[in-house]
Amino acid sequence: QVTLRESGPALVKPTQTLTLTCTFSGFSLSTSGMCVSWIRQPPGKALEWLARIDWDDDKYYSTSLKTRLTISKDTSKNQVVLTMTNMDPVDTATYYCARIRYGDYDYWGQGTLVTVSS
Amino acid sequence: QTVVTQEPSLTVSPGGTVTLTCASSTGAVTSGYYPNWFQQKPGQAPRALIYSTSNKHSWTPARFSGSLLGGKAALTLSGVQPEDEAEYYCLLYYGGAVVFGGGTKLTVL
Numbered sequence: 394q395v396t397l398r399e400s401g402p403a404l405v406k407p408t409q410t411l412t413l414t415c416t417f418s419g420f421s422l423s424t425s426g427m428c429v430s431w432i433r434q435p436p437g438k439a440l441e442w443l444a445r446i447d448w449d450d451d452k453y454y455s456t457s458l459k460t461r462l463t464i465s466k467d468t469s470k471n472q473v474v475l476t477m478t479n480m481d482p483v484d485t486a487t488y489y490c491a492r493i494r495y496g497d498y499d500y501w502g503q504g505t506l507v508t509v510s511s
Numbered sequence: 512q513t514v515v516t517q518e519p520s521l522t523v524s525p526g527g528t529v530t531l532t533c534a535s536s537t538g539a540v541t542s543g544y545y546p547n548w549f550q551q552k553p554g555q556a557p558r559a560l561i562y563s564t565s566n567k568h569s570w571t572p573a574r575f576s577g578s579l580l581g582g583k584a585a586l587t588l589s590g591v592q593p594e595d596e597a598e599y600y601c602l603l604y605y606g607g608a609v610v611f612g613g614g615t616k617l618t619v620l
Contacts, residue, residue, distance in 0.1 A: 439611060439614045440551075440557065440602075440611040440614070441611060442608070442609040442610060442611055445607070445609070454608070455608065456512070456608065489556060496562060496563055497547065497559070498559055499559050499562070501557055503556050504556050
């Protein structure tokens, strides 16, 4: 059974760095073809893809956000971490992590709402 | 900046058929874009429906199907049920990166 769970602060201040953790079970990120991605959704708006990390440690970032994002994995802990620097109120959103298996975004976490406010 | 375009909203009658499309600003969508489709209901996380253009998950109802149509990725719902009222998103691959469409709000009325 594949599950993913996002965790991190519910509230961050402008200019701070956000660190989110995706803890998963039911698969290994050391298995060929497995990847984990982060996606966000501002309230009432569309999904926005942020980043992806692959089983072989290849990393991909949103063109518009790549200077602010870092994705990493700890295979032994079954975790993927996303950091986003210089947070702004427009970054207020629900942040999701999802498993990707050979291009298939099949399983998603329930998401965590992050509010950016002073 | 690559843009993926979906119909903002569509309305369909129960039992009817509706097709949602997903277009790329870079040109025709092909299988190499590995289109994925998701359903999202209010307050819930997205749920995967279709991957790699037309492949269904074990939980995907048979009335949902994916295809390529006129240079776009398409999601067709045949025999629409009231519970199909939701927001639908497509996703396209551009090399290593991915872009989501803006979503289609499907109303069943």
